Amino acid sequence: MPMQMGFRWYGEGNDSIKLSDIKQIPGVTSIVWALHHKQPGEVWEKEEIAQVQKQLEPYGFNMDVVESVNVHDDIKVGLPTRDQYIENYIQTMRNLKEFGVKVICYNFMPVFDWTRTDLFHPLPDGSTALFYEKDLIQDDPRAMADYILKNLNGMTFPGWEPERMARLDELFEMYRPVTKEKLWENLKYFLEKLMPVCHECDIKMAIHMDDPPWDIFGLPRIYTCRENMRRIVELVDSPYNGLTLCSGSLGSSPCNDIPALVREFGGEGHIHFAHVRNIKFTGPGRFEEAAHLSGDGSLDLYEIMKAYYDVGFEGYIRPDHGRMIWDEKGRAGYGLYDRALGASYLNGLWEAIQKNNIQRNGQNGAAAV
Numbered sequence: 001m002p003m004q005m006g007f008r009w010y011g012e013g014n015d016s017i018k019l020s021d022i023k024q025i026p027g028v029t030s031i032v033w034a035l036h037h038k039q040p041g042e043v044w045e046k047e048e049i050a051q052v053q054k055q056l057e058p059y060g061f062n063m064d065v066v067e068s069v070n071v072h073d074d075i076k077v078g079l080p081t082r083d084q085y086i087e088n089y090i091q092t093m094r095n096l097k098e099f100g101v102k103v104i105c106y107n108f109m110p111v112f113d114w115t116r117t118d119l120f121h122p123l124p125d126g127s128t129a130l131f132y133e134k135d136l137i138q139d140d141p142r143a144m145a146d147y148i149l150k151n152l153n154g155m156t157f158p159g160w161e162p163e164r165m166a167r168l169d170e171l172f173e174m175y176r177p178v179t180k181e182k183l184w185e186n187l188k189y190f191l192e193k194l195m196p197v198c199h200e201c202d203i204k205m206a207i208h209m210d211d212p213p214w215d216i217f218g219l220p221r222i223y224t225c226r227e228n229m230r231r232i233v234e235l236v237d238s239p240y241n242g243l244t245l246c247s248g249s250l251g252s253s254p255c256n257d258i259p260a261l262v263r264e265f266g267g268e269g270h271i272h273f274a275h276v277r278n279i280k281f282t283g284p285g286r287f288e289e290a291a292h293l294s295g296d297g298s299l300d301l302y303e304i305m306k307a308y309y310d311v312g313f314e315g316y317i318r319p320d321h322g323r324m325i326w327d328e329k330g331r332a333g334y335g336l337y338d339r340a341l342g343a344s345y346l347n348g349l350w351e352a353i354q355k356n357n358i359q360r361n362g363q364n365g366a367a368a369v
Protein backbone atom coordinates (compact mmCIF):
# COMPACT_ATOMS: atom_id res chain seq x y z
CA MET A 1 0.00 0.00 0.00
CA PRO A 2 1.43 3.41 -0.87
CA MET A 3 1.41 6.33 1.52
CA GLN A 4 -2.12 7.75 1.87
CA MET A 5 -2.91 11.43 2.26
CA GLY A 6 -5.54 12.22 4.87
CA PHE A 7 -7.33 15.38 5.96
CA ARG A 8 -8.75 15.96 9.42
CA TRP A 9 -12.45 16.74 9.51
CA TYR A 10 -14.47 17.49 12.65
CA GLY A 11 -17.75 16.08 11.40
CA GLU A 12 -21.09 17.09 9.98
CA GLY A 13 -22.53 20.07 11.83
CA ASN A 14 -19.30 20.51 13.78
CA ASP A 15 -16.95 21.67 11.02
CA SER A 16 -17.45 24.63 8.73
CA ILE A 17 -15.55 22.71 6.05
CA LYS A 18 -17.63 20.58 3.71
CA LEU A 19 -16.60 17.15 2.50
CA SER A 20 -17.28 18.40 -1.03
CA ASP A 21 -14.54 21.03 -0.48
CA ILE A 22 -12.09 18.45 0.80
CA LYS A 23 -12.89 16.30 -2.24
CA GLN A 24 -11.42 19.05 -4.42
CA ILE A 25 -8.02 18.92 -2.75
CA PRO A 26 -5.90 16.78 -5.08
CA GLY A 27 -4.68 13.50 -3.70
CA VAL A 28 -6.67 13.32 -0.46
CA THR A 29 -8.11 9.82 -0.04
CA SER A 30 -8.68 9.51 3.67
CA ILE A 31 -10.77 11.47 6.14
CA VAL A 32 -9.26 11.59 9.59
CA TRP A 33 -12.32 11.67 11.80
CA ALA A 34 -13.78 11.15 15.24
CA LEU A 35 -17.10 11.29 17.04
CA HIS A 36 -16.47 14.66 18.61
CA HIS A 37 -19.64 14.68 20.69
CA LYS A 38 -18.45 11.68 22.71
CA GLN A 39 -16.81 12.21 26.07
CA PRO A 40 -13.63 10.26 26.84
CA GLY A 41 -14.63 6.85 28.19
CA GLU A 42 -17.94 6.51 26.33
CA VAL A 43 -18.56 3.65 23.92
CA TRP A 44 -18.88 4.69 20.28
CA GLU A 45 -21.98 2.91 19.07
CA LYS A 46 -22.17 1.24 15.68
CA GLU A 47 -25.12 3.37 14.58
CA GLU A 48 -23.11 6.52 15.28
CA ILE A 49 -20.12 5.25 13.33
CA ALA A 50 -22.42 4.16 10.50
CA GLN A 51 -23.63 7.73 10.14
CA VAL A 52 -20.11 8.95 9.45
CA GLN A 53 -19.61 6.12 6.98
CA LYS A 54 -22.76 7.21 5.18
CA GLN A 55 -21.51 10.80 4.99
CA LEU A 56 -18.10 9.80 3.58
CA GLU A 57 -19.27 7.17 1.12
CA PRO A 58 -20.56 9.43 -1.68
CA TYR A 59 -17.14 11.06 -1.87
CA GLY A 60 -15.17 7.82 -1.92
CA PHE A 61 -13.16 8.73 1.17
CA ASN A 62 -12.01 5.97 3.47
CA MET A 63 -12.44 6.23 7.25
CA ASP A 64 -9.31 4.24 8.10
CA VAL A 65 -7.89 6.67 10.67
CA VAL A 66 -9.60 7.89 13.79
CA GLU A 67 -8.12 10.89 15.60
CA SER A 68 -8.78 10.38 18.44
CA VAL A 69 -10.49 7.90 20.65
CA ASN A 70 -9.63 9.86 23.77
CA VAL A 71 -8.43 8.06 26.85
CA HIS A 72 -10.36 8.68 30.08
CA ASP A 73 -8.45 10.43 32.86
CA ASP A 74 -9.06 7.48 35.23
CA ILE A 75 -6.93 5.32 32.90
CA LYS A 76 -4.13 7.88 32.82
CA VAL A 77 -4.28 8.35 36.59
CA GLY A 78 -4.57 4.58 37.17
CA LEU A 79 -7.73 4.55 39.31
CA PRO A 80 -9.58 1.28 40.02
CA THR A 81 -12.37 2.52 37.74
CA ARG A 82 -9.96 2.38 34.81
CA ASP A 83 -10.88 -1.24 33.99
CA GLN A 84 -14.43 -0.31 33.07
CA TYR A 85 -13.16 2.53 30.87
CA ILE A 86 -10.70 0.18 29.20
CA GLU A 87 -13.57 -2.24 28.57
CA ASN A 88 -15.47 0.61 26.93
CA TYR A 89 -12.41 1.49 24.83
CA ILE A 90 -12.19 -2.12 23.69
CA GLN A 91 -15.88 -2.18 22.78
CA THR A 92 -15.33 0.99 20.74
CA MET A 93 -12.44 -0.71 18.94
CA ARG A 94 -14.57 -3.75 18.13
CA ASN A 95 -17.26 -1.45 16.76
CA LEU A 96 -14.72 0.53 14.71
CA LYS A 97 -13.33 -2.66 13.26
CA GLU A 98 -16.67 -3.38 11.61
CA PHE A 99 -16.17 -0.24 9.55
CA GLY A 100 -12.64 -1.09 8.49
CA VAL A 101 -10.80 1.33 10.79
CA LYS A 102 -7.06 0.62 10.68
CA VAL A 103 -5.41 3.19 12.96
CA ILE A 104 -6.45 4.86 16.20
CA CYS A 105 -4.56 7.99 17.20
CA TYR A 106 -4.72 8.80 20.92
CA ASN A 107 -2.71 10.65 23.50
CA PHE A 108 -1.66 10.17 27.10
CA MET A 109 -1.31 13.83 28.07
CA PRO A 110 -2.56 14.63 31.57
CA VAL A 111 -5.49 17.05 31.78
CA PHE A 112 -4.89 19.01 28.58
CA ASP A 113 -4.30 18.00 25.00
CA TRP A 114 -2.18 20.36 22.91
CA THR A 115 -1.64 23.84 24.29
CA ARG A 116 -1.07 27.25 22.72
CA THR A 117 -0.93 30.73 24.22
CA ASP A 118 -2.36 32.47 21.16
CA LEU A 119 -4.71 30.87 18.65
CA PHE A 120 -4.73 33.78 16.21
CA HIS A 121 -1.23 35.27 16.32
CA PRO A 122 -0.76 37.81 13.49
CA LEU A 123 2.01 37.04 11.01
CA PRO A 124 3.71 39.64 8.80
CA ASP A 125 1.92 38.34 5.68
CA GLY A 126 -1.48 39.25 7.17
CA SER A 127 -2.45 35.71 8.13
CA THR A 128 -2.79 34.40 11.69
CA ALA A 129 -1.30 31.28 13.21
CA LEU A 130 -1.14 29.32 16.41
CA PHE A 131 1.58 30.57 18.72
CA TYR A 132 3.24 29.49 21.93
CA GLU A 133 5.28 31.37 24.46
CA LYS A 134 6.42 29.44 27.48
CA ASP A 135 6.61 32.45 29.81
CA LEU A 136 2.99 33.37 29.28
CA ILE A 137 1.56 30.24 30.89
CA GLN A 138 3.83 29.62 33.82
CA ASP A 139 1.37 28.82 36.55
CA ASP A 140 -2.18 29.59 35.70
CA PRO A 141 -3.94 26.69 34.02
CA ARG A 142 -7.34 28.23 34.68
CA ALA A 143 -6.45 31.41 32.74
CA MET A 144 -5.17 29.24 29.91
CA ALA A 145 -8.34 27.13 29.81
CA ASP A 146 -10.54 30.25 29.93
CA TYR A 147 -8.60 31.82 27.08
CA ILE A 148 -8.85 28.71 24.90
CA LEU A 149 -12.54 28.14 25.59
CA LYS A 150 -13.36 31.78 24.88
CA ASN A 151 -11.64 31.59 21.53
CA LEU A 152 -13.20 28.39 20.30
CA ASN A 153 -16.42 30.17 19.35
CA GLY A 154 -18.49 27.19 20.46
CA MET A 155 -16.51 24.69 18.38
CA THR A 156 -15.37 21.42 19.93
CA PHE A 157 -11.68 21.09 20.59
CA PRO A 158 -10.60 17.67 21.81
CA GLY A 159 -8.88 17.84 25.16
CA TRP A 160 -10.56 21.15 25.96
CA GLU A 161 -14.08 19.86 26.56
CA PRO A 162 -15.92 22.54 28.60
CA GLU A 163 -17.26 19.77 30.89
CA ARG A 164 -13.71 18.75 31.78
CA MET A 165 -12.39 22.29 32.00
CA ALA A 166 -15.14 23.06 34.54
CA ARG A 167 -13.56 20.36 36.73
CA LEU A 168 -10.04 21.67 36.34
CA ASP A 169 -9.19 21.86 40.06
CA GLU A 170 -10.49 18.35 40.60
CA LEU A 171 -8.47 17.08 37.63
CA PHE A 172 -5.27 18.68 38.91
CA GLU A 173 -5.94 17.12 42.31
CA MET A 174 -6.44 13.69 40.69
CA TYR A 175 -3.11 13.93 38.89
CA ARG A 176 -1.20 15.16 41.95
CA PRO A 177 0.13 11.67 42.91
CA VAL A 178 0.92 10.77 39.28
CA THR A 179 4.64 10.95 38.71
CA LYS A 180 6.18 10.37 35.30
CA GLU A 181 7.00 6.79 36.28
CA LYS A 182 3.41 6.21 37.36
CA LEU A 183 2.17 7.58 34.04
CA TRP A 184 4.48 5.18 32.22
CA GLU A 185 3.09 2.28 34.27
CA ASN A 186 -0.45 3.33 33.49
CA LEU A 187 0.29 3.58 29.79
CA LYS A 188 1.79 0.10 29.86
CA TYR A 189 -1.25 -1.29 31.68
CA PHE A 190 -3.56 0.28 29.10
CA LEU A 191 -1.57 -0.98 26.12
CA GLU A 192 -1.22 -4.49 27.52
CA LYS A 193 -4.99 -4.78 27.79
CA LEU A 194 -5.47 -3.39 24.29
CA MET A 195 -2.89 -5.32 22.29
CA PRO A 196 -4.78 -8.66 22.02
CA VAL A 197 -7.80 -6.72 20.79
CA CYS A 198 -5.63 -4.84 18.29
CA HIS A 199 -4.50 -8.21 16.90
CA GLU A 200 -8.05 -9.48 16.76
CA CYS A 201 -9.31 -6.30 15.05
CA ASP A 202 -6.18 -5.50 13.04
CA ILE A 203 -6.19 -1.96 14.42
CA LYS A 204 -2.94 -0.12 15.11
CA MET A 205 -2.58 2.21 18.08
CA ALA A 206 -0.67 5.42 17.37
CA ILE A 207 0.12 7.56 20.37
CA HIS A 208 0.42 11.29 19.74
CA MET A 209 3.28 13.10 21.38
CA ASP A 210 2.90 15.75 24.01
CA ASP A 211 2.49 19.16 22.47
CA PRO A 212 4.50 21.17 23.30
CA PRO A 213 7.08 18.53 24.20
CA TRP A 214 7.88 19.63 27.74
CA ASP A 215 6.13 19.66 31.13
CA ILE A 216 3.48 22.30 31.69
CA PHE A 217 1.85 23.40 34.95
CA GLY A 218 3.84 20.73 36.78
CA LEU A 219 1.98 17.95 34.96
CA PRO A 220 4.09 15.00 33.85
CA ARG A 221 4.56 14.57 30.10
CA ILE A 222 6.17 11.43 28.73
CA TYR A 223 6.27 11.58 24.94
CA THR A 224 8.66 14.39 24.20
CA CYS A 225 11.86 13.05 22.62
CA ARG A 226 13.70 10.13 21.08
CA GLU A 227 14.38 8.42 24.38
CA ASN A 228 10.66 8.40 25.23
CA MET A 229 9.76 7.14 21.77
CA ARG A 230 12.07 4.19 22.28
CA ARG A 231 10.54 3.51 25.65
CA ILE A 232 7.01 3.61 24.24
CA VAL A 233 7.66 1.11 21.47
CA GLU A 234 9.46 -1.16 23.91
CA LEU A 235 6.75 -0.84 26.56
CA VAL A 236 4.70 -3.51 24.85
CA ASP A 237 6.35 -5.37 22.03
CA SER A 238 3.76 -5.56 19.27
CA PRO A 239 3.48 -4.27 15.70
CA TYR A 240 0.19 -2.74 16.83
CA ASN A 241 1.82 -0.52 19.44
CA GLY A 242 3.10 2.46 17.50
CA LEU A 243 3.45 6.18 17.16
CA THR A 244 1.89 9.21 15.63
CA LEU A 245 4.87 11.33 14.68
CA CYS A 246 3.90 14.97 14.58
CA SER A 247 6.79 16.93 13.10
CA GLY A 248 5.53 20.23 14.48
CA SER A 249 4.91 19.06 18.05
CA LEU A 250 8.16 17.16 18.40
CA GLY A 251 10.00 19.71 16.29
CA SER A 252 9.16 22.57 18.64
CA SER A 253 11.96 21.25 20.79
CA PRO A 254 15.06 21.93 18.66
CA CYS A 255 16.89 18.91 20.11
CA ASN A 256 14.54 16.60 18.17
CA ASP A 257 15.95 15.85 14.72
CA ILE A 258 12.76 14.93 12.88
CA PRO A 259 14.19 13.34 9.69
CA ALA A 260 16.49 11.19 11.85
CA LEU A 261 13.54 10.12 14.04
CA VAL A 262 11.48 9.25 10.96
CA ARG A 263 14.35 7.14 9.63
CA GLU A 264 14.87 5.37 12.92
CA PHE A 265 11.28 4.69 14.01
CA GLY A 266 9.72 4.64 10.55
CA GLY A 267 12.43 2.23 9.39
CA GLU A 268 11.36 -0.13 12.17
CA GLY A 269 7.68 0.16 11.21
CA HIS A 270 6.67 1.98 14.40
CA ILE A 271 5.14 5.08 12.80
CA HIS A 272 1.51 4.37 11.99
CA PHE A 273 0.42 7.94 11.40
CA ALA A 274 2.35 11.04 10.34
CA HIS A 275 1.36 14.63 11.01
CA VAL A 276 3.56 16.79 8.85
CA ARG A 277 3.83 20.52 9.37
CA ASN A 278 6.36 23.27 9.94
CA ILE A 279 7.01 25.58 12.87
CA LYS A 280 9.24 28.57 13.32
CA PHE A 281 11.30 28.98 16.48
CA THR A 282 11.28 32.53 17.72
CA GLY A 283 13.21 31.91 20.93
CA PRO A 284 13.61 29.31 23.67
CA GLY A 285 10.15 27.91 24.42
CA ARG A 286 8.62 30.19 21.79
CA PHE A 287 7.35 29.22 18.40
CA GLU A 288 4.78 30.12 15.82
CA GLU A 289 3.19 27.76 13.35
CA ALA A 290 4.51 28.64 9.92
CA ALA A 291 3.19 27.61 6.51
CA HIS A 292 4.21 24.08 5.54
CA LEU A 293 6.88 25.33 3.08
CA SER A 294 10.40 24.59 4.37
CA GLY A 295 11.59 28.11 3.63
CA ASP A 296 8.90 29.61 5.87
CA GLY A 297 9.85 27.79 9.06
CA SER A 298 12.59 26.05 10.98
CA LEU A 299 11.97 22.49 9.79
CA ASP A 300 13.09 21.01 6.49
CA LEU A 301 9.95 19.41 5.10
CA TYR A 302 11.81 18.02 2.10
CA GLU A 303 14.13 16.08 4.39
CA ILE A 304 11.18 14.87 6.46
CA MET A 305 9.24 13.63 3.42
CA LYS A 306 12.38 12.10 1.96
CA ALA A 307 12.93 10.19 5.19
CA TYR A 308 9.36 8.83 4.99
CA TYR A 309 9.92 7.89 1.37
CA ASP A 310 13.26 6.24 2.00
CA VAL A 311 11.95 4.03 4.80
CA GLY A 312 9.14 2.86 2.51
CA PHE A 313 6.43 4.47 4.64
CA GLU A 314 3.06 2.94 3.82
CA GLY A 315 0.95 4.56 6.48
CA TYR A 316 -1.25 7.62 6.63
CA ILE A 317 0.01 11.18 6.42
CA ARG A 318 -1.91 14.35 6.95
CA PRO A 319 -1.00 17.99 6.64
CA ASP A 320 -1.31 19.48 10.07
CA HIS A 321 -2.33 22.85 11.39
CA GLY A 322 -2.66 25.62 8.89
CA ARG A 323 -2.63 29.38 9.24
CA MET A 324 -5.85 31.29 8.75
CA ILE A 325 -5.52 32.84 5.32
CA TRP A 326 -7.74 34.56 2.76
CA ASP A 327 -10.10 35.83 5.49
CA GLU A 328 -11.22 32.36 6.40
CA LYS A 329 -13.03 32.08 9.72
CA GLY A 330 -13.01 28.78 11.50
CA ARG A 331 -11.40 26.45 13.97
CA ALA A 332 -7.91 27.69 14.82
CA GLY A 333 -5.31 25.60 13.03
CA TYR A 334 -7.93 23.68 11.12
CA GLY A 335 -9.10 25.91 8.31
CA LEU A 336 -9.48 24.64 4.77
CA TYR A 337 -7.17 26.77 2.67
CA ASP A 338 -3.78 26.57 4.29
CA ARG A 339 -4.13 22.88 5.05
CA ALA A 340 -5.09 22.31 1.41
CA LEU A 341 -1.92 24.13 0.39
CA GLY A 342 -0.07 21.93 2.87
CA ALA A 343 -1.49 18.71 1.38
CA SER A 344 -0.56 19.82 -2.13
CA TYR A 345 2.93 20.77 -1.07
CA LEU A 346 3.48 17.42 0.67
CA ASN A 347 2.13 15.55 -2.35
CA GLY A 348 4.42 17.63 -4.58
CA LEU A 349 7.45 16.80 -2.49
CA TRP A 350 6.50 13.12 -2.50
CA GLU A 351 6.10 13.02 -6.30
CA ALA A 352 9.44 14.72 -6.84
CA ILE A 353 11.23 12.41 -4.42
CA GLN A 354 9.59 9.35 -5.96
CA LYS A 355 10.38 10.34 -9.56
CA ASN A 356 13.93 11.19 -8.67
CA ASN A 357 14.33 7.76 -7.11
CA ILE A 358 12.78 6.01 -10.08
CA GLN A 359 15.15 7.81 -12.42
CA ARG A 360 18.12 6.81 -10.31
CA ASN A 361 17.13 3.33 -9.17
CA GLY A 362 14.78 1.91 -11.76
CA GLN A 363 11.08 1.32 -11.92
CA ASN A 364 10.32 0.37 -8.33
CA GLY A 365 11.96 3.55 -7.14
CA ALA A 366 13.71 1.66 -4.39
CA ALA A 367 15.42 4.14 -2.20
CA ALA A 368 19.13 4.55 -1.86
CA VAL A 369 19.01 4.74 1.92
Ligand code: DNO
Pocket residue numbers: 067068105106107113114158159208246275321333
Ligand atom coordinates in the same frame (compact mmCIF):
# COMPACT_ATOMS: atom_id res chain seq x y z
C1 DNO B 1 -3.68 18.87 17.52
C2 DNO B 1 -3.74 17.42 17.43
C3 DNO B 1 -3.89 16.75 18.76
C4 DNO B 1 -4.11 15.26 18.59
C5 DNO B 1 -4.31 14.53 19.89
C6 DNO B 1 -4.34 13.05 19.66
O1 DNO B 1 -3.86 19.52 16.57
O2 DNO B 1 -2.69 16.92 16.72
O3 DNO B 1 -4.99 17.32 19.42
O4 DNO B 1 -5.24 15.05 17.82
O5 DNO B 1 -3.32 14.81 20.79
O6 DNO B 1 -5.04 12.43 20.67
